[in-house]
Amino acid sequence: MxxxxxxxxxxxxxxxxxxxxxxxxxxxxxxxxxxxxxxxxxxxxxxxxxxxxxxxxxxxxxxxxxxxxxxxxxxxxxxxxxxxxxxxxxxxxxxxxxxxxxxxxxxxxxxxxxxxxxxxxxxxxxxxxxxxMHHPRTAKMKEALSDAQRFGQLKWIHSCLTYNPGPEFLKSSIRVKADLDGLGALGDCGWYCIRAILWAVDYELPKSVLAFPGAILNEEGVIISCGSSMHWEDGRSATFHCSFLSHITFDLTVLGTKGCLRLHDFPLPFEDNLGYATFLEASELDYAKIEPGMWCPKPNEHVVETQFSQEVCMVMEFADLVQKVKRCEMKPQKTWPVFSRKTQLVLDAVKDSIHKGYQPVQIVS
Amino acid sequence: MxxxxxxxxxxxxxxxxxxxxxxxxxxxxxxxxxxxxxxxxxxxxxxxxxxxxxxxxxxxxxxxxxxxxxxxxxxxxxxxxxxxxxxxxxxxxxxxxxxxxxxxxxxxxxxxxxxxxxxxxxxxxxxxxxxxMHHPRTAKMKEALSDAQRFGQLKWIHSCLTYNPGPEFLKSSIRVKADLDGLGALGDCGWYCIRAILWAVDYELPKSVLAFPGAILNEEGVIISCGSSMHWEDGRSATFHCSFLSHITFDLTVLGTKGCLRLHDFPLPFEDNLGYATFLEASELDYAKIEPGMWCPKPNEHVVETQFSQEVCMVMEFADLVQKVKRCEMKPQKTWPVFSRKTQLVLDAVKDSIHKGYQPVQIVS
The missing domain is CATH 3.40.50.720 (NAD(P)-binding Rossmann-like Domain)
Structure with a gap:
């Protein structure tokens, strides 16, 4: 302290x-x-x-x-x-x-x-x-996605975030109670998926979402498992799946015309306590260096070292903004509130699509 | 020979x-x-x-x-x-x-x-x-999915198969011509995704499919990029994405209540010429063996050795059946035709869903 x-x-x-x-x-x-x-x-x-x-x-x-x-x-x-x-x-x-x-x-x-x-x-x-959002790996991944030579144009994103907390949780946790955490798995897990997708497209809102049929809701109407596709005017699309019913997965895949970025621990690095985190990145530029016996080059594992864990980075970033506001150096910064609002807008649209019987929902900001 | x-x-x-x-x-x-x-x-x-x-x-x-x-x-x-x-x-x-x-x-x-x-x-x-289908890895993966202790009940499947053959292909390849390979990316790539999903559920047909909005078709109406969700009565669901517009990906993820099976080369092992292939499998049973500094155990990499490449295995299996039929030991075996027909049924339904403006399509076998 x-x-x-x-x-x-x-x-x-x-x-x-x-x-x-x-x-x-x-x-x-x-x-x-x-x-x-x-x-x-x-x-x-x-x-x-x-x-x-x-x-x-x-x-x-x-x-x-x-x-x-x-x-x-x-x-x-x-x-x-x-x-x-x-x-x-x-x-x-x-x-x-x-x-x-x-x-x-x-x-x-x-x-x-x-x-x-x-x-x-x-x-x-x-x-x-x-x-x-505050882990240094996130900024490094954004650099990789922004490398037009290696990654090309973004085309498709997929995220899956699930865990299986078991029957007692599904019966009595506040995370499945309509008056407490009434967004259920969509709020707890889907929030991360939606944020990751928006992050990948530089927070350009999709034109529409269409929830996957077969969302699972509990007796109170709280979402236990669901997913959705998301669509942009220019042909980019994304899908995500979130659930309280499956083994833990923390997947994010971002596909471009020339490359792919992938990780299986995007909301929390596996090596959280070891001072580093990794992600996988592949590009057609690497086809020149195929190893003997392989028909496709192995993806590159990028290692990002970090002095602080992501929650410390978050607190530091937030506190830095607060200090600047306190010292009257700036008005409250608007980027973070905008990210939150866009995430919530898409989340609302997915919920809306489920409640409308899996109809497409247009996003109006 | x-x-x-x-x-x-x-x-x-x-x-x-x-x-x-x-x-x-x-x-x-x-x-x-x-x-x-x-x-x-x-x-x-x-x-x-x-x-x-x-x-x-x-x-x-x-x-x-x-x-x-x-x-x-x-x-x-x-x-x-x-x-x-x-x-x-x-x-x-x-x-x-x-x-x-x-x-x-x-x-x-x-x-x-x-x-x-x-x-x-x-x-x-x-x-x-x-x-x-004929690679020995496929049988080993089925064993992993059938292990109720480690994998639990299957809940969700995702497959993504893409490659980017470039503008010349998109202009003139037979794979994008309506009268030749008129199913485009759905036939060339989606076929694998649909087969993998059906394989994972032991070929139980889904009740319905709903194609993702925003499928991309060329001037002849041939599918260049598309995807779909698939739904079973008991709450299992699956999604897939296939495309001629993105960097190469060969992904399959199968999620159960207790475990996860994952690989990034399901239609063709990366190490095709090295006599083995691998897949990743994780289970909640492994939480007892978390390594220091990790909060989640690493998935287990299973290595499956093989004497023959998968196309040789396929030819051997087919020829074995032919020999038995020739020797009048059996009538032609019906399992493989049934697998083909179910795959085609789902593929047709996805195409139908796209052509109906992304309406759900019931599967009737």
Whole structure:
């Protein structure tokens, strides 16, 4: 945790599992400092602080309001269930706390717009918690996709993000409850797929989406498994599949006319604790160097070293923006809110397509 | 080439590039013998024989009819453009030649049914030329998918098969001509994807398919790029993408509740000439053996050794069936024709879905 008195002081609303990761990330980020945590009861917050060895200086609150009332808190991280995002993110913005909001950002783009409007009105920075965006590997992959000589023009993207948390989760987890995380697997997993696809096309919104027939919903109508195709005017297309019913997969494939980029761990590098991450890249330019016995060259494995894990990179990037806003060097940066909003727009359209019986849905920004 | 006088004597109709591979395969297969080749002109056939060092004993014909009239020919391999399959496969069956037919089998299931009826009426074996089906790796992968402890229940399949043959191909290749290979990329690439998906589900036909919007067709209406989702009653689903516009990809991913099978070279092993092939398999059972620094175990790479390349395996399997039929030990085996017909049924349904403006199409066998 930073000794710098200019370090951004974070308050965390909620002691979810993901909060452990963020406590550690805030602790490691040189420009950040954990100032307070809150749970719905002070006992739960204290037990979280003890269990995770939080410094005694961290304030422990028994309700979320207290964090927002604490004048020393610069920014909040909100890992609450999605259904609560709009309430607490808007409240936080109104108290002039900068907002780092766990994904999925909101239950709908209408809700997200209320959050973004509150942030803009009160001059605070907004960012969603899609951590892999901040890994140095992501920037290296974008370089590879931008290399027209090797990759050519982008034609097609596919992403698959699944895990199988088991029957108890499917029965009682908040992630499958309509009033808590009502977007289910589409919000929890599909968010990453949609973001990855938008990232690959430089955030140009598709013209339309068409959900795959056969989405699986639970009794409350929460999506357990679904997928969709996405279509751009110029012929580019993408597909994704997300599910709580299959073994873990974290796949992203981006196909160009001349090359291919592929990885099986895009939201979280397999070697997360080893200081590096990898991705595979192939190009027709490599056909000159086929190894004996092969008819096709092996893809190139690119290794990207990193000093910090992706969640630390995210906190550092967010805190850097917050510091600049605090010092009045800039207004809150708009790129991250726009990425969130586009992701949510597509997510809403996929949900809409499912609810309309798998009809195509046009995207209107 | 076999000296065995019981070896199946093959005639090849057409000197396509793929014929070179089959000449070599027939040469290597212990139960097969290349007896004759034909082209539309004797000069072309002779030049093919010379160029590829075919033995002097191989008869060289300037028309396809001559092969069918040659009483010493037991079986024909037909690599002609798809539009000619029904004519020549039916003629071959009528002359009691066993039929090894290059994929896609026909322009439609109606045409394929004429071929299969002719084969049945004349007591000859039919098999399509989907070579990877015969690689020993394919049987090993099926074992992995059948391991309920490690793989669980199958939930989802994705296949992607693309290559980018370039503008000259797209302008003038027979593979994009309506009257020759009128199924375009769907026939050339999608055939493999559909077969792989059906293989994974033990050939249970999906209830319906829905093509992805945005298929790309050329001026003649031939498919250059397309894809589809496929749906089964019990909630299993699959997607595939095939295209002549993107860098080469040969992907198959099969997801179960507990495990995942994946490979990037399913129609043709990268190490085709090295006597082995590999595939990746992961299971939740392996979470006990996570390596330090990883949060997820690495998938297991399975190596399958093979004495013969997959095209030799195919020829051997086909010739074995032909020999048994010739010795009157059995009637022509029906499994391979059924696999071909199911593949063609789904392919037709995808084409139908595209032509109906991306409406769901029910599969009726």
């Amino acid at each position: 930073s000794d710098d008195e200019n370090a951004v002081r974070f308050g965390i609303l909620g002691c979810a599992n993901i909060s452990i990761k963020l406590c550690k990330a805030i602790n490691k980020a040189p420009n950040s400092k954990l100032h307070a945590i809150a749970s719905r009861s002070v006992e739960k917050a204290e037990s979280f602080a003890t269990e995770h060895n939080l410094p005694k200086t961290v304030k422990v609150y028994g309700n979320y309001e207290s964090v927002l009332e604490d004048d020393e808190v610069d920014a909040v991280y909100i890992p609450l269930p999605t259904g609560l995002h709009v309430t607490w993110a808007v409240k936080a913005a109104e108290r002039r706390k900068h907002v780092l909001l766990e994904k999925p950002a909101a239950m709908s783009v209408a809700e997200l717009d209320r959050i973004l409007e509150a942030c803009e009105a009160h001059g605070v920075q907004f960012m969603d918690g899609t951590m892999w | 076999s000296d065995d006088e019981n070896a199946v004597r093959f005639g090849i109709l057409g000197c396509a590039n793929i014929s070179i591979k089959l000449c070599k395969a027939i040469n290597k297969a212990p139960n097969s013998k290349l007896h004759a080749i034909a082209s539309r002109s004797v000069e072309k056939a002779e030049s093919f024989a010379t160029e590829h060092n075919l033995p002097k004993t191989v008869k060289v014909y300037g028309n396809y009819e001559s092969v069918l009239e040659d009483d010493e020919v037991d079986a024909v391999y037909i690599p002609l453009p798809t539009g000619l399959h029904v004519t020549w496969a039916v003629k071959a069956a009528e002359r009691r030649k066993h039929v090894l037919l290059e994929k896609p089998a026909a322009m439609s299931v109606a045409e394929l049914d004429r071929i299969l009826e002719a084969c049945e009426a004349h007591g000859v074996q039919f098999m399509d030329g989907t070579m990877w």
